[in-house]
Amino acid sequence: xxxxxxxxxxxxxxxxxxxxxxxxxxxxxxxxxxxxxxxxxxxxxxxxxxxxxxxxxxxxxxxxxxxxxxxxxxxxxxxxxxxxxxxxxxxxxxxxxxxxxxxxxxxxxxxxxxxxxxxxxxxxxxxxxxxxxxxxxxxxxxxxxxxxxxxxxxxxxxxxxxxxxxxxxxxxxxxxxxxxxxxxxxxxxxxxxxxxxxxxxxxxxxxxxxxx
Amino acid sequence: xxxxxxxxxxxxxxxxxxxxxxxxxxxxxxxxxxxxxxxxxxxxxxxxxxxxxxxxxxxxxxxxxxxxxxxxxxxxxxxxxxxxxxxxxxxxxxxxxxxxxxxxxxxxxxxxxxxxxxxxxxxxxxxxxxxxxxxxxxxxxxxxxxxxxxxxxxxxxxxxxxxxxxxxxxxxxxxxxxxxxxxxxxxxxxxxxxxxxxxxxxxxxxxxxxxx
DNA sequence: GGAAAACACGAGAGATCGCTCGCGTTTCAT
DNA sequence: ATGAAACGCGAGCGATCTCTCGTGTTTTCC
Numbered sequence: 001x002x003x004x005x006x007x008x009x010x011x012x013x014x015x016x017x018x019x020x021x022x023x024x025x026x027x028x029x030x031x032x033x034x035x036x037x038x039x040x041x042x043x044x045x046x047x048x049x050x051x052x053x054x055x056x057x058x059x060x061x062x063x064x065x066x067x068x069x070x071x072x073x074x075x076x077x078x079x080x081x082x083x084x085x086x087x088x089x090x091x092x093x094x095x096x097x098x099x100x101x102x103x104x105x106x107x108x109x110x111x112x113x114x115x116x117x118x119x120x121x122x123x124x125x126x127x128x129x130x131x132x133x134x135x136x137x138x139x140x141x142x143x144x145x146x147x148x149x150x151x152x153x154x155x156x157x158x159x160x161x162x163x164x165x166x167x168x169x170x171x172x173x174x175x176x177x178x179x180x181x182x183x184x185x186x187x188x189x190x191x192x193x194x195x196x197x198x199x200x201x202x203x204x205x206x207x208x209x210x211x212x
Numbered sequence: 213x214x215x216x217x218x219x220x221x222x223x224x225x226x227x228x229x230x231x232x233x234x235x236x237x238x239x240x241x242x243x244x245x246x247x248x249x250x251x252x253x254x255x256x257x258x259x260x261x262x263x264x265x266x267x268x269x270x271x272x273x274x275x276x277x278x279x280x281x282x283x284x285x286x287x288x289x290x291x292x293x294x295x296x297x298x299x300x301x302x303x304x305x306x307x308x309x310x311x312x313x314x315x316x317x318x319x320x321x322x323x324x325x326x327x328x329x330x331x332x333x334x335x336x337x338x339x340x341x342x343x344x345x346x347x348x349x350x351x352x353x354x355x356x357x358x359x360x361x362x363x364x365x366x367x368x369x370x371x372x373x374x375x376x377x378x379x380x381x382x383x384x385x386x387x388x389x390x391x392x393x394x395x396x397x398x399x400x401x402x403x404x405x406x407x408x409x410x411x412x413x414x415x416x417x418x419x420x421x422x423x424x
Numbered sequence: 425g426g427a428a429a430a431c432a433c434g435a436g437a438g439a440t441c442g443c444t445c446g447c448g449t450t451t452c453a454t
Numbered sequence: 455a456t457g458a459a460a461c462g463c464g465a466g467c468g469a470t471c472t473c474t475c476g477t478g479t480t481t482t483c484c
Contacts, residue, residue: 018482020480020481020482021481022480022481047470047471047472048471048472048473049470049471049472059472059473059474060473060474060475062473063472063473063474067473068472068473069471069472069473
């Protein structure tokens with residue numbers, strides 16, 4: 001059993017493939033096409049052939065970069081998560097309890113709404129009930145970290161509240177946000193801004209009686 | 213062209229089939245099986261063969277009562293709508309503006325939560341992004357009537373508010389309700405009741421500043 | 425310059441699903 | 455009792471979708 005190539009002998013799962021610049025370009029191209037198709041048809045209804053066609057490549061080419069359909073959604077989700085952390089990582093960072101709640105809520109909502117408007121596929125992947133098994137974990141992980149962030153943001157305002165209640169409040173806030181996001185994405189222009197204001201009002205009026 | 217049978221000559225879409233008692237039983241049996249399968253797998257992922265198996269009949273039998281898969285979901289939706297109207301038709305009827313808002317909101321939420329807990333498939337069919345074309349109309353119709361009911365409920369409390377704003381408020385209320393319902397259905401026992409209380413709080417605190 | 429590896433293609437294998445069809449059984453009206 | 459119609463079965467047709475494979479092209483490395 002000669003060590004023909006140390007690369008081959010190593011972990012086949014590690015990096016069995018050295019990507020060229022062209023390959024990296026194809027990958028982002030395919031992910032953009034996938035985002036477009038997922039947005040219009042949802043995950044399950046989206047066919048890999050349709051994604052390849054949207055990207056202007058053959059089905060075989062698609063499977064040179066992704067082992068299966070699920071991996072496309074997972075990679076897309078991970079890149080979106082990264083983008084989210086990079087752009088809005090501090091959007092929900094614990095703030096000085098001296099800052100008014102109105103400001104904290106308003107800023108957090110504005111940033112997240114902005115992100116979701118620029119990446120509508122994010123909402124599609126999060127909200128869809130047709131997500132495959134492997135991706136449900138990513139989904140739950142994201143939800144958990146989101147809840148954790150909101151909890152951390154809320155805790156300074158709710159010093160003497162049981163942890164279970166804070167958690168529940170965070171879950172309710174995220175639920176409200178998701179519902180509001182759906183309404184915001186469904187409208188345009190002035191009407192959209194009106195719904196953003198309403199979303200802030202809902203959160204603010206829900207939280208205000210709790211913070212003192 | 214002899215009128216061999218006035219029944220045949222009439223509308224083929226009318227009642228081309230006289231159902232026997234056994235057939236009616238099969239239909240409800242199939243709809244119950246469909247509700248079960250839809251709940252666990254969603255609409256698109258649910259196969260007609262799986263529904264037939266769940267009901268303990270052959271695929272051919274299923275298609276003796278429903279022309280296609282979509283018709284199953286539509287008939288199920290219509291029966292749920294009927295049941296809803298029968299049981300909670302007056303849940304959102306305009307109330308005396310003298311009754312406190314808290315009571316009106318609490319009663320409406322309690323009734324709808326109760327209904328959805330007993331018919332979880334209702335939420336699945338309403339919430340799924342994987343609904344076929346013909347059913348989207350039913351979906352939109354239900355949503356529109358729901359919004360209309362909430363508008364009617366709200367209007368007495370908001371005498372001098374532009375209609376567009378009332379409508380937006382109604383949309384927000386329904387969105388909040390859907391989000392709360394999701395949280396409620398995800399928990400059991402005492403925790404579930406806690407979320408019901410939170411849902412009422414959210415709606416109440418959102419609406420209270422508007423009613424005077 | 426030449427070998428190896430990455431990239432690209434597209435036909436189609438294999439699997440699944442919606443739905444049909446032919447035939448046998450049960451129920452009903454007369 | 456008997457014919458008609460409703461009920462019931464399950465193999466399988468046709469369409470669709472995911473993913474593979476053999477082949478040819480481009481890039482990289484020495």
